[in-house]
Every structure is written in structure tokens, then in C-alpha cells.
Amino acid sequence: MQNFIFLIDRFDGTNSWRQRYEFPHKPGMTVLACLIHIKENIDPTLNFTASCRSAICGACAVRVNGNAVLACDTMVDDLREQWGEDTLTISPLGNAKVISDLVVKWDEKIHRLRKANTGLHARDEFSAHEGCRQSPEDMQAVSKQWDCILCGSCASECNKLSDDSTDFLEPFIYTHAARYAKDSRSKNPMEHVMDMERSGLWKCLHCMECVTKCPKGISPADDVALLRDLAYRAGCTEGPGPRHAKAFRTDLENTGRLNEVRLVPRTEGMTSAATKRLPFTLRMFSRGKLTPLEAARLFVADNKRVQDHDGLCRILEANRK
Amino acid sequence: MKSYDIVIVGSGGAGLRAAVGALQENPDLDIMVVTKTMPTRSATCMAEGGINGVLDFPGQEDTLEAHSFDTVKGSDYLGDQEAIDFFVEKASEAVRETDFWGTPYSRCDDGRVACRLMGGHKHARTNYSADKTGHILLHSNFDYALKSGVQFRINSHLLDVAVEDGVCCGVVVRDTNTGEITPIRAKAVVLATGGYTRMFWARTSTPYIATGDGVAAALRAGVAFKDPEMVQFHPTGVANGGVLITEAARGEGGYLVNNKGQRFMADYAPDRMELAPRDITARAIETEIIEGRGYGEGLGAHVLLDLRHLGRERILERLPQIRHVAQLFENLDLVEQPVPIRPTAHYSMGGIDVIDHEHMKTAIPGLFAAGECSCVSIHGANRLGGNSLADAMVTGKQAGIGAASYVPDAGLKGDAPLKKLASKWRDHFREATSRKGGPTVPELREKLAATLWEGMGIFRTEEKLQAALNSVIDLQKEYETAVVGNENPICNTAYSHFLEVDTIFTLARCALVAAVARKESRGAHTRKDFTQRDDENFLKHSLVTINGDYHLDYRPVSINRYQPQERKY
Structure with a gap:
């Protein structure tokens, strides 16, 4: 060699x-x-x-x-x-x-980790004197997130952090929040969710770099999804993030396909989409990526369902519970 | 100059628990954890087996007394019995308390914390979280410390503990990022800097950072180093560097084989073979090597651990972690090849002399110690599996409480001794980093490791110990001319390592002084020239102090319940 x-x-x-x-x-x-x-x-x-x-x-x-x-x-x-x-x-x-x-340097990362409100606030039936009770299955449900060794690999190639780290946290921080939010011993799971909701939870770009880089096989992206789910169920349905998620779901429920022309106004609101996205749309027209006619057709009339749409709806319905 | 009520040095299990313990005792205290690395890089995360603590569930036969007795017996009667009684009671509380804070323990079907049986224990009382209890416990303590508002000053290397009029007045640290040498005033200081097995550098299972910094600083401040000769050896570390191959390998049926292809345990423990206790197995392997039935030479000598007969499937299913370690360090697949192994230095029973186990006080008012760097002694001459994590949790908490209850009546002392020490260290940095043309730090470190393994390893004799002591004294002189090779103050990790190696030299010399004088075999201290335990003359702790020269003194062991008997299993 x-x-x-x-x-x-x-x-x-x-x-x-x-x-x-x-x-x-x-x-x-x-x-x-x-x-x-x-x-x-x-x-x-x-x-x-x-x-x-x-x-x-x-x-x-x-x-x-x-x-x-x-x-x-x-x-x-x-x-x-x-x-x-x-x-x-x-x-x-x-x-x-x-x-x-x-x-x-790790100082700032430790500071940012505090936002996850780490540490369990156990339910009232438990005490420091007696400890807790938990089923093996419930313990298993959080065990992957506890494999985190705080090595920083997930943050290294995170595209969202590279773009702007002021409104997003290192992926492992969401994993830390998720392990407490998901813990059956937790008295108030939402105390680990709401600060994440305010700290970039909806800004993840889904590039999956964190998932491929974690040496322990953790998926911070899944933990982001979990926290979003908890936040949404708790009533955090306003803002572009939740609306974007909802628009995805609506599309899937209606046709089984994503309709990106409709996704933008649903996420950002008609006025914002029409004004803010207009230059982008015009650029797409000018480069021949989209014609006005095609855009109009997609927006108004494209309601064809994918094959086995009913099966998809059943999966979505089961997931809702 | 920065001032705090309490400065805690170290951010492993004991340091983090001390910080939280102090804040629970008094939330108004101004506390700072100073630590050499980012927290959670410590030896605590490497513990796998579990944390001992008797949990009184109905129908269980185990008792606190039984845990206490097993610990006393395990210590070969060098453990202090009153302190051990206190320890086992608090260990049981520690498991429940950490469960309540969020430590995800493995569970029984009825929701209780799961426990396993470990060597030397009569009952299953080692509570665990899969095979990574230390990692889980460390991170849940870190998480809880964050929740409690504990502040960290990371990348701060402890240089000295300062004392004025016999009272602790703070610490001097070096910020490894900037190179700045900073005195910090504190009413109380808790040392939680971990063990000192790194003195066996090439043959230890502990992390690179476990260089006993706190023990050396305490020694320089005038506190004794208690039972320094008591170092536990684990029988199976990889030949290349000493990382553990855990007991599961033998538990699953692995064979230990010498260079004649014989399963040599038949000569040492014919009934239990490879499943004999740790100390017997470690001595057997070392005997094979000494008598020429091993492979290789010097520190790299070894025997083989053969798992091939278990078959690929079983190895993949049951021992994936061990296979991974063999791959990383020996570059082989143990499905196809046996792995070279040898005993490895694993745990420091000795440490900073603690004179009050309830508050983990040292002889210097305002200076406390916790965890592996401290010595009450709970583990005496030999620690039982699962008692180390319990030690970190219990002594950490007690030291935190001790410091918090000491602070209200203590004022901030003057800053003159701190300034003087800081100035001494600034000069030292300039002098040491500007040296040219001496021996290198790694070179002398490897010589120290080989000298200690040969002279103060598993088998010890008067002659070998004395020879090792003489060599260490010579090497220490040589060390005064060693080169760092980097003059930049910014993040000078070469200088950090230079200090760490200086520290292990000091601690190794203390251990040798005590080991030469302990003319008996007790626990981990095995003398070939004095093969029996001698309670009449040596049922006492060694206390080494440095004051120009190295002094050895003794203190009787506290015995209130169990009279010493032969240690048989």
C-alpha cells in the first residue's frame, strides 16, 4: 500500500x-x-x-x-x-x-442545548424517594435518542445551520428534547416541545445530513418530525411551518401527490405567495421551466388521484391517531 | 479576579452530581464547574455494567447490610466500614433519585429498574441501562445539571489548588483555548478529576484525559494521597493499548489460550476455567506471559482470547461490540481469528485522602473531593463491579452538600497565594515551551508505562518495586529537560500533555513508595515475596505526602462491624 x-x-x-x-x-x-x-x-x-x-x-x-x-x-x-x-x-x-x-468550541453549543429543557420533570405519582415505574417498551421508545454522545457530527454538515444558525439549533438538541418529550415518565412533555417550536423546529430542510452523519445511528430528523407532531397536536397550527405541513397532508389526502403550485399559497397565504414569489415565478416562465398555462392548469384543475389512493388515506388516518 | 462560592473541578459523574448537589442544598450559591474538556468526555461514560444499589422491593432477599458486607469483603478489609454502611444506603437512594431525574434504566416487566448479578456480589443489585449504564448516567446527570442552571467553564486545565493560612482559597487554571493562566477565588473547591491509571499509559482501559490532575494538585497543596498502590487490573484488555474486552466474552464461552494452544485456565481454576474471578484470571494470564507461554515481548506481550468456536451467528448476535473493538485495535475479525489480550489497569482505588465521608472533606478546610480521584476508602484494596458509578453518584452528591454547607460560614480569602501560583505557572509555560533538544514527552511517558508494568503491575516484589522506584526517580530528573515542541499559547495541547505526564510521574512515585512498604498481599496489591494478607501489620491505609521529599504514613482502617476473615469466594 x-x-x-x-x-x-x-x-x-x-x-x-x-x-x-x-x-x-x-x-x-x-x-x-x-x-x-x-x-x-x-x-x-x-x-x-x-x-x-x-x-x-x-x-x-x-x-x-x-x-x-x-x-x-x-x-x-x-x-x-x-x-x-x-x-x-x-x-x-x-x-x-x-x-x-x-x-x-463547545461553549455556545452547551448554551443552546439548555433550550431543550433537558432533565425529566417526572409525573406526580413518582418521587425522588421512590423512583419511577416504566414498562420495558416505554423505555425502549426513548433508548435510541439516549445513544447521543454529543460529538457534534450531526451539526457539522447541517445545511440549515450553514445557511443561518441564528434561527435553528444543532440537530442533537432536537434529539435531546425528543427523548424527554417522548418519555412515559414525563409529567409535561410539552415543556420540551414548545421552546423547540420557537427555536427553528419548522425550519429543518430535510436534507438528512444529520441522519447519515450520526455515528450512533440516531435520526435527529425523525426527532424533529416527532416534536413537530407534538407541537401541531398541541395547537401550534399557525405560521408557515405548520401550514406547510398541513398543505402536504391535504395534497396527499386529496390526490396522493404533491402539487407544488398549490403548496406555496397554502403555506404562505395567497397574498404573500403572489407578491413574494412573483419574481421567482416570472424567472421560471422566462427560463422555460413552466408556462403560465401549465401553472394555471396545475393550480385549478390537476386533481387526478394516484393509484391506490384509498390505501394511502388509510395509512394517513392510522397515523393521525 | 473571578470569585465564586464553589468551584468544582471535573465534569464526569461525580463533578456533575456535586454541582447539582450543592445547588439543591442552596440554590443561591454561585457555582462554577471548571473542566479540562467538554463535559461528558470522562471515564464515567465508559462504564458498562451498572450502578449498585439495593432497592427494597417486596420479596427481594437483598439488604443494605448484605451490600455493605460484600463491599467490605471485596475490599479485602481495607475499606472503612462506617463509610461503607453510609455509602450503600446512599447508593440505593441514588438509583431512585436518578430514575426520578430521567435516567432511562432498563426495566423489568412490572416497571421496576432491572438489575443484574456482578462478580463478588451475593445478590443481583447492579441496576443497569443495557450495556451502557455509565454513558446513560453521565448524560442524564449532565442534562439535569443544565436544567439546574449549573455553569461551565470548559477547556480549563487545573494547575494548582491555592491555600492560605491552611485554608483553601481557590484554584489556578489554564484556559487551553487562549493559553491564559487564571487564578479563580473560591470559598470552597470540590475536586472531581477522576482516577490516575493513565500512569500505565499503554496498558489502561481509561480515557486519555484520566491523568489524576486533581490528586497531584491536592498533593502539592499538602493533602495526602491515600492507598496509591491500589490499582485494579482487569484481565482482558486488547494487547494494543488496553481498551476493555468486556467480561461478556468469557461469559459467552470464550477460551483463553497460550502459545502452546492450551486452555491454560485449567492450571489455575480447573472448575470455573475462563469464568474464574477477575483477579485470578488476570494473574493467570500474566503468569503465562512471564513464564514464556505468551506471544510477543515487552508491553506488547499477550495471550489469545479465542471465540471462533462460538460461531459467526452467535458472535454477531451476542458480542457485536467486542468484535468491533477487536477490529478497531487489532485489525482482525474475531469470527475468524483469536484476539490478542492482556490485563489492563482499570480503576484507581486510592486517591485524595478524605477524612469525613459524609461531607467528603479533606484535611484542608474548604477543599473537598469526590469520585475516583477521592479515597474514603470505600473500595479498599479492590473495587466490586457496579460500585464505581455508585461511588460517583454518592460521593459527588455528598461533596456538593459538604461544600454548600461549608460556604455560609467561610469568607473569600486573600488573593495573594493565587496570584503567586499563577505567576509561577506563567513562568513555567515560558520556560518549558522554549526548551530545545531534550527527550520528548511521549518517549518518557512510554518508558514510565513500561517501568510501572514491569515493576508495579500484577505481580510485585521488593526487588522489582525498588528498581521501578529508582527508574522513576531517574526518569523524573530526565523529565525536567523534556521538550514540549510548541510555543504557541493558543490551544497548546502539547503543553497540556506535558503537564499531564508530569502529574502521572508524581503519582506513580507515590504509588511505588507505598507499594514497596506494603509487605503483604491484599486485594489488587499482589506481592510474590509476601503472599499472605498481614492484618497485624498492614490493616491500615497508606498515606503519601510530598514536602520536598515523599513521606509515607499510615492510618488505621475503621472497623465497626465485620472482623477480617479470609477472602474466599
């Missing part, structure tokens, strides 16, 4: 640069083992964090070729096969403030 070649994005507090490290290939090395090799044999100024070595403490997440991985849990040989090249680019997690090299 060829030598390992790591291109590492460096930052010393003032300057940024990309540094090349080449060292002999040894089979079975993890990314973390390579980083330690570099620090202890080539360059002691390289900075990264690591603690447990066994994928449970969350300290060593970094990006390899732009994708977050746990350094201790990822074999370099696998990565070389996956990317088809001997050179790997290592950079700090995305959507995080870099302190130096591969070390990122």
Missing part, C-alpha cells in the same frame, strides 16, 4: 493553512491513531481532542473529505477504499467555531 497522506486544515489562532503529512502505511490504523502518530512523531503543534478511544465519549469527531466521522471509530483503509484515493483531507467539524486546527 502507498504511504498515508493527510492534508490537515491548520489554524494557530491567527493564520490558516493546509498542511501535508506523509507517513508509512500500516494496516488497521484508525484516523485517531494516525493523528496521534503525526503529533507524537512528526509535529507536536498539531491540535485535536480525543478521550475514550472507543466511540462513546464523542471527543474526536473531525471531517474527512468534508464529512464528519469519529476519528477513533473510522479505519483509514476503509476511507481510502471509499474515496478511491490515498490522500485524505482532515478538517475541523463544520458549523462550529474553530479554536485551533481540529479543536472546536
Whole structure:
């Protein structure tokens, strides 16, 4: 095998640069083992964090070729096969403030995590003195969300956070809220939902980067969906987010298909859609993506149902309960 | 200068529990948790088995007394019995309390917290959450600390505890982000910095960060290091680095095999074979290696754990985690190949000398300790499975209560000692980072690990211990010329590691001083030249202090209920 070649994005507090490290290939090395090799044999100024070595403490997440991985849990040989090249680019997690090299700042993320009102507020029949009762099934219902190791991988490639992190939270924060909202011991699940509703719950872009990046197989996107469901049922039906969800559902119930021409006015309201989206619509006309006639047909007359529409409605109905 | 009522150092199970405990005792207190890393990166998250605590459900035979006795016996009678009685009572409360806060424990069909039987216990009292109890407990404590409004100052490396007129007045920390060395005034300080098994660097199951920073700072402040020679070895760590292959591998029927292809446990425990207790298995493996029936040499020597006969299906179903560890560290699939293993340093029974178990006080007023860095002693010469998480929860809470009840009558002390220490450390950073051309930190660290494994590992003798002590003294001298290799104050992790290794050198020397003098075999301390326990001369705690030189003193064990008997299972 060829030598390992790591291109590492460096930052010393003032300057940024990309540094090349080449060292002999040894089979079975993890990314973390390579980083330690570099620090202890080539360059002691390289900075990264690591603690447990066994994928449970969350300290060593970094990006390899732009994708977050746990350094201790990822074999370099696998990565070389996956990317088809001997050179790997290592950079700090995305959507995080870099302190130096591969070390990122967690202070703000901890602060933001407080919004999930973590910690259980147990139901009245339970006490600190006696503890709680819970069925094995109810415990299982939250056990996946409890696998979160706060490594930050889900946030690294989150497209919504990259676009604007002021009105959205790191995906793991929604997972934290969901594990308490869903817990059968919880006295008031909504105390974990409503602050999320006000903190970007409806802004998730459904890009699923969080799902593919989580090293523990958690789906923060599903937790966002769960919290939305709870919020909607609790009466949070106003605003573009809930209206968008409702418009989806209406389309599915009516025809089994999404009608994007109708989706926009349903979500944003007729006036807003007509004024705000007009330039966009005109651009689509001018580029030949849509004709005015076709738009009008879709908006007024396209009510053809998909095959087995009844079956779909039964699924939706069952899901409503 | 920043001032707080209480500064808690460390954010593992004990530190987080201490913070919440202090706020529950007095919500008006101004509390800061300072911690070397982001919270939740600590050793607590690696505990798998469970947390002990007798829950008095109807029809259950277990009692607090039974848990207490098992712990005393497990400690080989070096545990303090009054403290253990208190501990088991509080451990039972801790399980219910954390359940009430949201810890998702595994459940029985009737909704009770599920428990399992662990080695050395007469009854099933190890409450668990699947095979990741430590992770779950740590995160539920972190979540609850957030809920309680606990504030964190992360990336703060503890340098020293400051004392004025014999009273604790704060800490000096280094902000690893900026490199700034900052004195922090506090009326009370709780140290919860974890264990010190990292002194065996290449052969330990604990995380990189568990370097005993708090124990060393307490020593420099004048507090004794109690029972430093008591380090627990787990029989099966991967040969490459020492991460645990859990007991499940042997429980499911794995074989331990030497280089002659023999299942050598037949010579040590013919009835129980691979299912013999941890200490017997660890000694058997080490004996095979010493007598030339292992593979490899030096710290990399090992025997094999063979699971192939279990078959692919059973391995995939029952032992996926272990297979994953073998893949990561040994680059092999244990479905097809046996995995190289050797005992690994696992837990620090010794620690900062605590003189009041109810409030976890040290001899310095205002300085408290909790968790693995502290030593009451509850675990004596050997800790039982499931008692470590219970220790973190119980001693953490008690230290929090202790500090909170101490604060109202304590004023903020002067800042002169803090300023002096901070200035000393600023000079140290400049001096150490500007060195050129000495030995490197990793080089000396590996030498220390090899020296300790050889001299203070599973089998100890006068001659080997003394030789190791001499080597460590030499290495310490060499360390004074070691190079850091990075002068940038911003996020200088090389300097952090330089300090950590300095710390484990100090603690290793303390452990050797105590181990040489303890001329008996008790619990984890196995002397080949003194194979019996000697209650007449050594039913006492070792206390090592540093004042220019290393001093060894002793304190009797508190015995109020169970007279020592032979420890047989």
C-alpha cells in the first residue's frame, strides 16, 4: 500500500493553512491513531481532542473529505477504499467555531442545548424517594435518542445551520428534547416541545445530513418530525411551518401527490405567495421551466388521484391517531 | 479576579452530581464547574455494567447490610466500614433519585429498574441501562445539571489548588483555548478529576484525559494521597493499548489460550476455567506471559482470547461490540481469528485522602473531593463491579452538600497565594515551551508505562518495586529537560500533555513508595515475596505526602462491624 497522506486544515489562532503529512502505511490504523502518530512523531503543534478511544465519549469527531466521522471509530483503509484515493483531507467539524486546527468550541453549543429543557420533570405519582415505574417498551421508545454522545457530527454538515444558525439549533438538541418529550415518565412533555417550536423546529430542510452523519445511528430528523407532531397536536397550527405541513397532508389526502403550485399559497397565504414569489415565478416562465398555462392548469384543475389512493388515506388516518 | 462560592473541578459523574448537589442544598450559591474538556468526555461514560444499589422491593432477599458486607469483603478489609454502611444506603437512594431525574434504566416487566448479578456480589443489585449504564448516567446527570442552571467553564486545565493560612482559597487554571493562566477565588473547591491509571499509559482501559490532575494538585497543596498502590487490573484488555474486552466474552464461552494452544485456565481454576474471578484470571494470564507461554515481548506481550468456536451467528448476535473493538485495535475479525489480550489497569482505588465521608472533606478546610480521584476508602484494596458509578453518584452528591454547607460560614480569602501560583505557572509555560533538544514527552511517558508494568503491575516484589522506584526517580530528573515542541499559547495541547505526564510521574512515585512498604498481599496489591494478607501489620491505609521529599504514613482502617476473615469466594 502507498504511504498515508493527510492534508490537515491548520489554524494557530491567527493564520490558516493546509498542511501535508506523509507517513508509512500500516494496516488497521484508525484516523485517531494516525493523528496521534503525526503529533507524537512528526509535529507536536498539531491540535485535536480525543478521550475514550472507543466511540462513546464523542471527543474526536473531525471531517474527512468534508464529512464528519469519529476519528477513533473510522479505519483509514476503509476511507481510502471509499474515496478511491490515498490522500485524505482532515478538517475541523463544520458549523462550529474553530479554536485551533481540529479543536472546536463547545461553549455556545452547551448554551443552546439548555433550550431543550433537558432533565425529566417526572409525573406526580413518582418521587425522588421512590423512583419511577416504566414498562420495558416505554423505555425502549426513548433508548435510541439516549445513544447521543454529543460529538457534534450531526451539526457539522447541517445545511440549515450553514445557511443561518441564528434561527435553528444543532440537530442533537432536537434529539435531546425528543427523548424527554417522548418519555412515559414525563409529567409535561410539552415543556420540551414548545421552546423547540420557537427555536427553528419548522425550519429543518430535510436534507438528512444529520441522519447519515450520526455515528450512533440516531435520526435527529425523525426527532424533529416527532416534536413537530407534538407541537401541531398541541395547537401550534399557525405560521408557515405548520401550514406547510398541513398543505402536504391535504395534497396527499386529496390526490396522493404533491402539487407544488398549490403548496406555496397554502403555506404562505395567497397574498404573500403572489407578491413574494412573483419574481421567482416570472424567472421560471422566462427560463422555460413552466408556462403560465401549465401553472394555471396545475393550480385549478390537476386533481387526478394516484393509484391506490384509498390505501394511502388509510395509512394517513392510522397515523393521525 | 473571578470569585465564586464553589468551584468544582471535573465534569464526569461525580463533578456533575456535586454541582447539582450543592445547588439543591442552596440554590443561591454561585457555582462554577471548571473542566479540562467538554463535559461528558470522562471515564464515567465508559462504564458498562451498572450502578449498585439495593432497592427494597417486596420479596427481594437483598439488604443494605448484605451490600455493605460484600463491599467490605471485596475490599479485602481495607475499606472503612462506617463509610461503607453510609455509602450503600446512599447508593440505593441514588438509583431512585436518578430514575426520578430521567435516567432511562432498563426495566423489568412490572416497571421496576432491572438489575443484574456482578462478580463478588451475593445478590443481583447492579441496576443497569443495557450495556451502557455509565454513558446513560453521565448524560442524564449532565442534562439535569443544565436544567439546574449549573455553569461551565470548559477547556480549563487545573494547575494548582491555592491555600492560605491552611485554608483553601481557590484554584489556578489554564484556559487551553487562549493559553491564559487564571487564578479563580473560591470559598470552597470540590475536586472531581477522576482516577490516575493513565500512569500505565499503554496498558489502561481509561480515557486519555484520566491523568489524576486533581490528586497531584491536592498533593502539592499538602493533602495526602491515600492507598496509591491500589490499582485494579482487569484481565482482558486488547494487547494494543488496553481498551476493555468486556467480561461478556468469557461469559459467552470464550477460551483463553497460550502459545502452546492450551486452555491454560485449567492450571489455575480447573472448575470455573475462563469464568474464574477477575483477579485470578488476570494473574493467570500474566503468569503465562512471564513464564514464556505468551506471544510477543515487552508491553506488547499477550495471550489469545479465542471465540471462533462460538460461531459467526452467535458472535454477531451476542458480542457485536467486542468484535468491533477487536477490529478497531487489532485489525482482525474475531469470527475468524483469536484476539490478542492482556490485563489492563482499570480503576484507581486510592486517591485524595478524605477524612469525613459524609461531607467528603479533606484535611484542608474548604477543599473537598469526590469520585475516583477521592479515597474514603470505600473500595479498599479492590473495587466490586457496579460500585464505581455508585461511588460517583454518592460521593459527588455528598461533596456538593459538604461544600454548600461549608460556604455560609467561610469568607473569600486573600488573593495573594493565587496570584503567586499563577505567576509561577506563567513562568513555567515560558520556560518549558522554549526548551530545545531534550527527550520528548511521549518517549518518557512510554518508558514510565513500561517501568510501572514491569515493576508495579500484577505481580510485585521488593526487588522489582525498588528498581521501578529508582527508574522513576531517574526518569523524573530526565523529565525536567523534556521538550514540549510548541510555543504557541493558543490551544497548546502539547503543553497540556506535558503537564499531564508530569502529574502521572508524581503519582506513580507515590504509588511505588507505598507499594514497596506494603509487605503483604491484599486485594489488587499482589506481592510474590509476601503472599499472605498481614492484618497485624498492614490493616491500615497508606498515606503519601510530598514536602520536598515523599513521606509515607499510615492510618488505621475503621472497623465497626465485620472482623477480617479470609477472602474466599
